[in-house]
Amino acid sequence: MRPHALHRLTIKHMQALVALDRASSLSKAADALGISQPAFSSRMQEVERLSRTACFHRTGNRLAFTQSGLILLNAARLVLDELNRAEGYLEQLDASPVQIIRLETRGYLLEDHIAPVLAGFMAENPGVVVETSCNAQGFPFENLLGGKVDISIVLGEFARSGVDRQFLRRDDLVGVVPAGHRLASKAHLSAEDFRDDILLVFSGVLERGQEVENLFEPAGILPYRVLSTGNARFVCAMVANNAGLGILGHWAIGKALQGYGLTAVPLTEAGLQANWYAATSKSRTDDQATAALLELLSRAFQ
Numbered sequence: 001m002r003p004h005a006l007h008r009l010t011i012k013h014m015q016a017l018v019a020l021d022r023a024s025s026l027s028k029a030a031d032a033l034g035i036s037q038p039a040f041s042s043r044m045q046e047v048e049r050l051s052r053t054a055c056f057h058r059t060g061n062r063l064a065f066t067q068s069g070l071i072l073l074n075a076a077r078l079v080l081d082e083l084n085r086a087e088g089y090l091e092q093l094d095a096s097p098v099q100i101i102r103l104e105t106r107g108y109l110l111e112d113h114i115a116p117v118l119a120g121f122m123a124e125n126p127g128v129v130v131e132t133s134c135n136a137q138g139f140p141f142e143n144l145l146g147g148k149v150d151i152s153i154v155l156g157e158f159a160r161s162g163v164d165r166q167f168l169r170r171d172d173l174v175g176v177v178p179a180g181h182r183l184a185s186k187a188h189l190s191a192e193d194f195r196d197d198i199l200l201v202f203s204g205v206l207e208r209g210q211e212v213e214n215l216f217e218p219a220g221i222l223p224y225r226v227l228s229t230g231n232a233r234f235v236c237a238m239v240a241n242n243a244g245l246g247i248l249g250h251w252a253i254g255k256a257l258q259g260y261g262l263t264a265v266p267l268t269e270a271g272l273q274a275n276w277y278a279a280t281s282k283s284r285t286d287d288q289a290t291a292a293l294l295e296l297l298s299r300a301f302q
Helices: 011-022 026-033 037-051 067-092 111-124 211-219 232-240 251-260 288-301
Strands: 056-059 062-065 099-104 128-133 151-155 163-178 198-201 225-228 245-249 262-266 272-281
Touching (some): 011 026, 011 037, 037 067, 163 211, 163 251, 163 288, 211 272
Parallel strands (some): 099 128
Antiparallel strands (some): 163 262
């Protein structure tokens, strides 16, 4: 199969196709676009060259569409209609300048904890909006350092060049098991308890300061298998359906445990804890709105 070249067609080519369909002659199609007839003819030749097929039949001063040309015309209409629809929608939005802060929560949804903070913050700061995402794929701070997010809420320890962190709170790491599971009645779990089970996690990245570093590696024991689900709430749903066991931050998933009928069991006799941080790029440290949001998050988490 030959390589496709249709992606080389630009908006101006699509506009020319639609103008040709609506006009009764080449000259009127050119006038509709505000260009000369030779320039319009040249644009049509570009369409055929880039699409590598005959798109038109010439009949006097008109170009009639071939079957290939009609396929391109239909695609052009769809693209231009969607573009016009999007531009029309944006024109209806408030045109006043708005600052956007993008907040990422990695694999924990945290909506019960964060939504009230964000709602209050935006009410107090009408010129600022906060967009949120839950993305556990890729390495921590990849989106932060890549400029895709401004604040990343993370659990665990890290030291990364170009990243500042603000402590939010401590959390207990717990084993998440079905209420009727053989481990649900234990006072605490050890690495040995996970040897024969699938461990459900929200991310395939081994992050510092959590169960791998503090539970499994010291014991020299790994779970039977590790399965990544994408977010902590999905871990809870899978555990509830007996697909495996989980290890999560207790504070962060408290309501999810109740909703799925799960039991949280401490890890080790002394317990295991991990820290929540709000991470920001050093380039954002002077932004007043971001600093104000970080302060509110710190209060809410504690």
